[in-house]
Every structure is written in structure tokens, then in C-alpha cells.
Amino acid sequence: MKRFFRELSVLGALAAVLVGMAIFAPAFFSPQPLLSLLTREAPTLIVACGMACVIITRQIDISVGSMFSVCSVCAGLLAARGWPLLLVLPASVALGALLGAVNGLLVAGLRLPSIVVTLATMVTLRQGLNLVRQGEFVNLPDRVQWFGLSQMAGQLVLVGASVVFLVALALAMRHVAAGRFVYAVGTDAEAARLAGIRPQLVTFLVFIFIGALTGLAAMMNLAQSPQVQPLSGAGLELKVIAAVVVGGVAISGGRGNLWGAFTGLLLLACVSPALIHLHIEAYWEKAIQGAIILLAVVADGLRTRKLNR
Amino acid sequence: MKKILLHLCTAGAVLLASLVTATAADSKLVVAMLPKSKGNAYFISCKVGADKAAKELGIQLLFDGPTDSNAAKQNEIVENWITLGVDVIAVAAENKEGISTALRKAQKAGIKVLTFDADAMTDARSFFVNQATPEGIGQGLMDEAARLTNSEGEFAMIVASLTASNQREWQKHIEARLKEKYPKMKLVAVRPCDDLKDKAQSEATALLSANPNLKLIMAICSPGVPGAAEAVKQAGLTGKVKVIGLGLPNENKRYVHAGVTDSIILWNTGDLGYLAIYAGVALAKDELKQGAKTFKAGSLGTFSIAGDNILLGKPFIFNKANIDQFDF
């Protein structure tokens, strides 16, 4: 119980928000909008899982937004050209993995700080995409949306898939060796190396992992809409990092889990619809989100101080 | 010593290469066009018309802008063009007052300045190519909304951002028209979508859920219209909640045909770009002067001028009946 205090407190905050909504704006809980909200957030959850792994290994990746845009546009173009979805999905994932590998090479291979590397790749990718695409939407054939299923079925598939993925990955992190390596490298890379783990390899693979997940998320986003806007994905990195950090994954590495990331994501995703339901003006949104992040971070800091005393 | 020699050689090679690529004086007229943001399909469609005009007139067209709406970048680009010595600058101003500082400098340097789509301050430019006055647009939208809801009920607005000048201008006129003519209608919320279709969809979904009596969503930024339409469609409220907005035909065709979106209000953006270029060239050649009442622009015909506004005409309503005739 005490060990998961951080994650439980975020869960508590989320519960408080939901209770508040139930009292002041019960319309928040209508099934269809909630399902739509969850479906919209499903791709973000996938990326958040990847980001949690990255941050646990004491790195960071702020290029996911641009990677997402590039994968979305490429997948959209392939689909528009008649490729079956069964081929577009692995193509998108592979592209994401490739982009992630570039980050991984620079961070793990050249030992460069991930913040600056991913800052550079973020800008390069975004501007490159702008140069090529000039902001033009990609129109998708009808068979793409909801994988050709009905809307309800498609939404359930997407939400279900993301939850299954979350559970599977969470279990893997605990019980599969590779998962434990991630925690080991994040806690103390040198100790991990002495224990026989190769920290650079783990770091490299983690970046490929998040890249692949971004490709998957782009595909999931593609299946929700008849068009792709190249700008989509802008701001994704902040959203995901905020969710993960709020959920208890420490930026100093080595601690945190996916459930926290999940709860953090839900909490932050609720802010906008909550404001709409409470009829509060839109311009408070960013300030509130920034405040939540800082609160979470300060709480972490205070707890560490207490432990170290 | 060796290192310095090496560096000198590299510099020399670069110099040689650059001398080869240096261009001679160009005798073509240069018109520089500045959209609010380059990645926006709306401005890209303006550029198509502008390119056509440039070809017909035999001038060189420069088209550059911030990749996302950024007033400071617009100023920098204008200042760059001043030192590049262009002949005409045509601007869609992100921020009225801010851009005027740079435009006045351009005028002082002998460059002709005109604005299109979104105006700057009147003393900073010679003419404003107006696709429709902000009042015309605001009233057109409000009237269309009233028509679809029988002049009563709640509606919500989705804007691009809370800061863009012409968005606020349109909002002002919509609200004025609302107050003046439609007392039984109520604007319940205004939400920004940051020019993102996906965000517009999320906002619209929540709006629909929070306001069960909502009868119409008005999206005055072009990515917002398909976003709102998708939200209405997914909520199963097609037909019960109307969707209208300012947007491009191509992005909205499928929703208009599906009956989700009723009308898109816009103007022929290609014509806007075409007219802007023709007006700019005429300004540079001194063929268009203050006080003129009409202006002829190539194959588009004659346009009337009200004061210093060259009017493209009334806003155009795209709906099921006519949207297929357009391809932009």
C-alpha cells in the first residue's frame, strides 16, 4: 500500500474529479461521449506506455508528436493508394521504429542527452513534413474508418485493444526479464552493467519501442477518422509526458509503473471536458494542466525529501 | 598553421561555389505574398490563384509565411522582404497592429503594400482585398445559423485560437448580429481547437454532452468544421444538431453529402489570391490609384472598390446542391 502511495493518490485525485463531475455535471457520464473520449485517448495511452518506459530508463523523448504526424501521414497516403490495412499497420509501426532507432542511436550510441537529441529530431521531422506536405489533409477511403466495422464495434475494438496492451505490458514489465532490465538501467546504469545487463542496448531498444508504439498509435488514430491532418500529433509529447509524470513515474528514473501513467492520462484528459461541462472558460485549460503537473512534481519532491531525512 | 590553411581553403572553395551560383539582376517584378500560416489549406488554395495570376502577368511570386500562425514571424518575414527589395508585399495579417509596424517601414522603403483576407491598420497599406467584410461574414454565419434553427435555441462556437485577430473580429460581428436580430438564440460556449481537427472533435463531443439542448455548432476555423462534423456523426446526432462553418469544400464534401454539415460559408479562395496579385501588380505599375471605384483583374472581370477595400463579393454558401462544382 505504502509502496504505491503515489499511484494511489493520483487515483484518488481522479476519483475526486469524477465525484465532482457526478455532483455538478452528471451529463459528463453519458455513455456515448465517454466512449468517444476513451477512443480518442486510446492512441495517447499507447504512446504513454512507451513514454513511461523511456522515462523509467532516465531518458526522455519529446519527438513523439512529430513522429506521430509523420507516421499518420505516411499511413494515410499508403491507405489512400489502396494498400490493405493489414499491410499499412506494420508499415506504420516499422516507420515509427525506424525513427525511434535514429533517436536511440544518437542517445545510446553517442551518449548524447536525450532532451536535446529529441528536441532536434522533433523540429527536423515537423519542418520536413511541412516542407513536403504543406499542411494538406490526406483523404482516406471509407474502408479505413473503424476498420470497416460499425462505429460502436470500432470504438470498442480500439479501446479494448489499448487496455489489453496496457495490461500485457504492465505484466511484462514486472515479470519478463526485459521489463526488469528497464527498471535496472533507470535505477543505476553502472550497477546494471556490472550485473551483466547492457545499458546502452536497453536504452537503444527503448527508443525503438516508443517509436514503434507511436506508429501503432498513429494507425489507431487513422482508423477513427476519414481524413488525416498533418498537424495532428502536435503537442502529443507534452500531453504524454505530463500524464506519465503526474502518474508517478519519476523523471530521475527507476520508479513508476504503467497504471500510474494510465491514471495520470485519464486525469489530464478529463480537464477539458470537465471545463466544458462546468461551463468554465477555455483559457484556463493550460494553466490548470500546468498546475497539476507541478503539484505532482512537488509532491514527489516532498516525499523524497521526507524519505531522505 | 596547417589547421588555418585548411580552413582558408574550405572558405575559398565555398566562395568559389557561391560566385558560380550568384544570380544576375532580375528584371521581373517581384510580388511577395504572406499568408497567416503556410500549412493551412485555405492559404494554399489562395496561392493556386496567385500562381495563375503571376504566370499571366509574367512576374515573380514569393510565397512565404510562418509554419503556424505567428505574428512575430510575420514581422520578421516582412522585414526580410524589405531588405530583399521586393516591389509589392501582400499580407494576410495575423495581428493587425503588430504587422502594421513592419508594413509602414516597407512603405517608407518605396514598396507597395496591400492586405488580403485579414486587414492591417489603414495607414499601413494602400488597399485591402476583402473577400467579404468581417460584418458580411459574421452576419452571413449568424443568419445561416438562425435559418437552420428557426431562430431559437442554443448554439456553440469553435474557433481556431482565442488570439487570432480575424477570428475575434468575426466573433464580434456574430455576437452583435445575435444580439440585434435573434434574441431567442443563445451562444453557450466558445472553445478553441488550436487549428487541430482532432481537438475540434473532442471539444465538440464534450459540448454535445454538456449541452443537451444544443442545436447547432458553428466552427469558424477550417479544420474545425470536419472535426465538429465527425463529432456530431459519432454521437449519432446527425440532423438533430446542425453543423455550419467557414471551411474548404474538399475537406467537407463527405459530411455535406452525408447530411451532417449543412452549409459551408466561404469565398473562392483562388480568386482571392488571383485578385490580390493583380491588384498588387497594378499598384506597383501605378495603374491602381487611391480613389478608384472599380478595378479590372484579368479573366475575373471587374470588381468594385469601397473606399480602400477591393471587394471580392459576398460570401458564398456551399451546400449539398453546389459543393461538387468546386475543387479546393
Added chain:
Amino acid sequence: MSVSPDNKNPRDWKALLTRHEMLLLYVLIAEWLFFYFAGTTTNRRGVVVGFGTLDRQFDILRHSCEIGLLALALTPVIITAGIDLSIGSLLGLCAILFGKLWHDGGLPIPVAAGLTLALGALAGGLNAILITALRLPPLIVTLGTYSLFRGLAEAITHGAITYTDFPASFLFVGQERWLGLPTQAWIFLGVALGVGLLVHRTTFGRAFRTIGFSLEGARYAGLPVARRLALVYVLAGLIAAIAAVIYTARLGQAKADAGTGYELFAITAVVLGGTSIFGGSGTVHGTLLGVAAIAVLKNGLACLPVVMRMNAAEEMSGLLTGALLLLALTASVLPKILSRFRTPHHAPAP
């Protein structure tokens, strides 16, 4: 003879540092010459235009003052192995506060400016407290304040309000020239001098480098680590506020989205200038060269006929800046990597 911690002769150490800046200087000169020849033409009215004009050079100077100030603010921060992602948002917040103090508060411009500087320092202080008192990683703190400051700016103005109509005497600071140079250039030079002296000539600067080199080591050596760290972040906030005032003067307006995206260019300039992202070393003149290199690149690209024909000046400059940052980073660690290949691996003890 005393041995420095990294076992190198102090004089070699200095030569190593100057070598990086000399390289950057050559690159700067080379690109300047390239753009001069490739980007200067005569237009149809017979006037020489493009990169080679004095006006253009002054414009480059004028446009790079704000980013230059942010880069100067970041230099001590990065030297202490920290980072501050919030300075761009802080610029926006300070610009708004400045506008509000003058417009709604009715304060005279100098007073409003002074108060803004104080508020900027205070905001920097928020970062400082969280980083020093709670020992939180600078990355995540400034990521949070990056959102918070921008959010506050939007909330205060409801996103919509812009402050304009500043008096001409104020706009003089951003738009006119004084004694031959654009006015804000003098402010920029002043700040550059101040920061340069702080980093290179005072014990504070030495403390920054030590902290960046080894935080724990600095603590054990008895340095007031918390106070020094707090100083760099408060200073960063103060300089961001100065940049905000200049920005407002240059554009003639104060808006909530001011400074968006400036962090990238500032960080690139600092890293390009030779300051190690890992902390422990760095120079202010390196940062200045970095700022100059990026400004010349950005502006020069917009003058090249081929880029103009592609209508791609904005994207190209963003693309190249990103690529440049990657190149600079790679180049900075290349010596380390190469030396690792040259030294033989240690054989395990028998």
C-alpha cells in the same frame, strides 16, 4: 606543480576551449561570405538588395536580440548541468504583465518595465525553489512551468487581449537606432557583458562550472550549491523579462503567444557555441557566436534565390537548425568516442 582534477595541463585545457570557438568563427565567416555572394542582387529598380546590405545586417542584429538574450540566460543554467525549458513561455508571460501594468495599471513605462523585471526574476525564483529546495530535476520542473507560465499568460488575457498603442518613445527601443546600432543591440551587449563577466571573471562562474562538473563534489567542497543554482534560474527569469520588454517594443504589441518556440533556438545556440550539455564547461563568447551563426543562417537562407523560388525559407531554416543541433552535438562527443576506440580495452585480471 598542482594537478587539476582531469589531469590535464591548464594551458592545454584553454587551448582546447578556444579551438571550438575558432572553428565556429570560421564557420560563421564562411557562411556569411557565402550568403553575401549568393544572396545579394540588384533589383529592377537598380538598388542593391539582399544579404549584403547594411539594413539587412542591422535587421539580423535586431531580430536576434531576444533569442540572443535567452541564449545568454541559458548559458549559466546549462553550465550547471541544468536546463530551463520555460524561458520562452516566461517571455510571453512577462510581455503580458508588462502590457497589463502599463495599460490597465496606468503605470509609466519605466516603472512597468522595472516591475516586469522583478516579476520575471520572481518567476525564475519559482523554478529555483523547486529545483534547489525540493531537489527536483530541472527538466521536469521547467517542463511544468513551461505549461504553467504560458497558461497563466493565456488566462490573464483570456487569450484574446493584446496590448498595443505604446508611446513612440518606448517603441524607439525596439524599432529605431541609437548611436548607429539598433537600440536593443545596446541592451543586448550590456547583458552579454554582464553575463560574460559573471561567468568568466567571478567566483560565481567558477562555482557554476564546478557544480556542473560534479554536484556532489561541489557540495563536499563547501560551495553554497543551493544559492548558486538559485542564482542562475532567477537570473534566467530576469533576462527573459528583459527580452520580453524588447520583444514588445519591436513588435509594438504584447500578446500571450510571445516567445513560442524560442527555447529551441536558444538551446541550439548555446550548444553550438561549445557549452557542454552535460555541464561543467562553457563560454559566453561561444554562445554569442552560436547565436550569430544561427541568425546568419536563418536570414541568409531567406535571401537565396533558390530558396525563394521554393517558397521554403521557413521550413528550411527550421530543418537546418534541427540538423545543425544534431551535428553540433555529434561533433562535440566525437573526440570522446574516437579516443575510446583508440585506447585498448582493459583485460580482466587473471
